[in-house]
Amino acid sequence: MRILVVEDEQSLAESLRQGLSAEGHHVELARDGHRGLELALTGGPYDVVLLDLMLPGPGGAAICTRMRALADPTPVLMLTAKDGEHDEADGLDAGADDYLTKPFSFVVLNARLRALARRAAAPEPTVLQAGDLVLDPQDRRCRRGPHDIELTARELGVLACLMERPGRAVAKQDILDEVWDAPHGIDPNIVEVYVSSLRKKIDAPFGRRSILTVHGTGYRMAPDGG
Numbered sequence: 652m653r654i655l656v657v658e659d660e661q662s663l664a665e666s667l668r669q670g671l672s673a674e675g676h677h678v679e680l681a682r683d684g685h686r687g688l689e690l691a692l693t694g695g696p697y698d699v700v701l702l703d704l705m706l707p708g709p710g711g712a713a714i715c716t717r718m719r720a721l722a723d724p725t726p727v728l729m730l731t732a733k734d735g736e737h738d739e740a741d742g743l744d745a746g747a748d749d750y751l752t753k754p755f756s757f758v759v760l761n762a763r764l765r766a767l768a769r770r771a772a773a774p775e776p777t778v779l780q781a782g783d784l785v786l787d788p789q790d791r792r793c794r795r796g797p798h799d800i801e802l803t804a805r806e807l808g809v810l811a812c813l814m815e816r817p818g819r820a821v822a823k824q825d826i827l828d829e830v831w832d833a834p835h836g837i838d839p840n841i842v843e844v845y846v847s848s849l850r851k852k853i854d855a856p857f858g859r860r861s862i863l864t865v866h867g868t869g870y871r872m873a874p875d876g877g
């Protein structure tokens with residue numbers, strides 16, 4: 652991800668830069684509100700902007716307000732030194748998506764950043780349909796005709812990935828990248844396990860074949876639901 656960090660505390664700014672760079676992110680650093688505002692408005696696009704609330708020059712809330720006034724939808728994570736309700740409300744009122752109170756652990760920061768990026772990248776939730784097979788990813792519900800089908804979160808993710816591309820071959824690696832949070836280093840063949848259990852739930856009991864194997868590649872959802 653491309654991340655803008657606006658933080659005036661030298662040691663925190665440096666450790667954020669190092670830590671996030673080590674995670675493979677591209678980090679740009681601004682050490683005061685003026686530079687932060689300039690980069691936020693003209694240096695992007697960024698995937699996420701980290702704003703300290705208290706800065707020399709315009710503070711994090713002011714920067715965020717300007718971004719939102721210009722209809723910039725970039726996810727903003729506000730960093731606040733004080734844990735008063737007031738600060739939190741200031742940040743969120745300004746249009747920040749989330750906030751983190753200092754001191755915070757790097758693990759928590761990383762998790763929040765991933766969640767923000769995922770939310771931003773997620774398309775509008777829609778109900779997916781292939782014939783009489785219906786999947787509502789938001790409500791996490793699946794049914795075949797009148798029959799409700801219980802799916803695990805992972806099965807649901809794999810099925811959604813295929814149903815979003817009806818009739819098209821989807822590589823196991825692409826399914827892995829889309830559905831797994833940390834796909835790096837995982838054998839894409841793990842996807843076979845979930846496809847197999849999906850077939851036992853959505854196809855076999857109904858005598859249908861909706862998830863077709865594309866040899867040497869991956870899988871394809873029959874647009875008519877099999």
Ligand code: CA
Nearest residue numbers: 659703705706
């Ligand atoms: Ca500060």
